[in-house]
Amino acid sequence: xxxxxxxxxxxxxxxxxxxxxxxxxxDAVTExxxxxxxxxxxxxxxxxxxxSGILTEISALEGAVVNVGDSLGLIQxx
Amino acid sequence: MPLKVIDLGLVxxxxxxxxxxxxxxxxxxxxxxxxxxxCRHYPVITLSRKANRDNILVSQAELENKxxxxxxxxxxxxxxxxxxxxxxxxxxxxxxxxxxDIHWFLRYLEGLIIRCLEKSGVKxxxxxxxxxxxxxxxxxxxxxxxxxxxxxxxxLSINIKxxxxxxxxxxxxxxxxxIVTSMESETGRIIQIEEVKQNxxxxxxxxxxxxxxx
Numbered sequence: 001x002x003x004x005x006x007x008x009x010x011x012x013x014x015x016x017x018x019x020x021x022x023x024x025x026x027d028a029v030t031e032x033x034x035x036x037x038x039x040x041x042x043x044x045x046x047x048x049x050x051x052s053g054i055l056t057e058i059s060a061l062e063g064a065v066v067n068v069g070d071s072l073g074l075i076q077x078x
Numbered sequence: 079m080p081l082k083v084i085d086l087g088l089v090x091x092x093x094x095x096x097x098x099x100x101x102x103x104x105x106x107x108x109x110x111x112x113x114x115x116x117c118r119h120y121p122v123i124t125l126s127r128k129a130n131r132d133n134i135l136v137s138q139a140e141l142e143n144k145x146x147x148x149x150x151x152x153x154x155x156x157x158x159x160x161x162x163x164x165x166x167x168x169x170x171x172x173x174x175x176x177x178x179d180i181h182w183f184l185r186y187l188e189g190l191i192i193r194c195l196e197k198s199g200v201k202x203x204x205x206x207x208x209x210x211x212x213x214x215x216x217x218x219x220x221x222x223x224x225x226x227x228x229x230x231x232x233x234l235s236i237n238i239k240x241x242x243x244x245x246x247x248x249x250x251x252x253x254x255x256x257i258v259t260s261m262e263s264e265t266g267r268i269i270q271i272e273e274v275k276q277n278x279x280x281x282x283x284x285x286x287x288x289x290x291x292x
Binding site: 009010011012013017019020034037039040041042043044045046048 | 126127128152153154155179180181182183184209210221222223224225226227
């Protein structure tokens with residue numbers, strides 16, 4: 001399983017809000033697909049899929065506030 | 079790597095979005111390093127994905143009567159209004175070539191706006207903890223960006239004409255109880271949009287040259 005991790009978006013942004021998942025659990029995803037949209041202050045940021053496979057779990061639902069380094073979900077790599 | 083500047087003039091919001099997405103594709107493909115669209119919009123209200131629709135304070139029917147369209151967009155922020163008395167700039171920058179830092183880019187844009195206002199005799203400033211540019215306690219310029227593959231789109235608006243502020247009363251700008259102002263309101267004189275546009279483009283070009291060489 002590959003964790004979907006919130007990366008550092010800025011030197012002074014410790015967290016972000018999950019605003020939109022482009023896929024649902026069980027969907028096949030391809031590496032670099034836009035996976036999830038995160039919002040911080042006045043910017044949105046699309047996190048690309050780290051690998052190809054099946055999105056098996058979404059742990060940070062839309063509206064959740066997540067910290068840098070937190071896992072947002074899991075992908076079963078193909 | 080030059081900055082590609084596109085001046086659309088007065089356009090409907092969706093037409094500018096089409097141009098912006100085309101420029102984004104061009105930057106992503108590497109055919110251009112960075113681009114800047116400048117334009118003005120016919121009256122329009124835009125909402126981010128996380129915006130609260132209650133921040134539009136009037137009915138859809140009233141908006142239609144006023145000829146104001148509403149569009150959902152993928153930028154950050156909440157709700158905002160754009161009209162012909164504002165200058166809009168959509169910088170499409172590949173931050174992979176500069177600095178992969180969202181706040182750095184927002185502060186960079188605020189700095190350009192402050193210098194642009196200064197050229198017309200308006201003192202703009204940042205407000206701690208709030209994105210945008212203010213004249214005293216009044217908001218004079220707004221920012222809302224989106225980033226995909228570390229390429230930016232959407233951007234900034236500067237309120238220039240004093241006769242285009244009334245429609246802000248139709249919304250709670252940015253979802254907050256803020257009062258907006260314009261360059262004309264702050265100076266008490268007529269300010270040509272063309273003058274501000276040329277100053278802003280020139281500031282983008284000179285700062286882009288500097289960023290590019292560092």
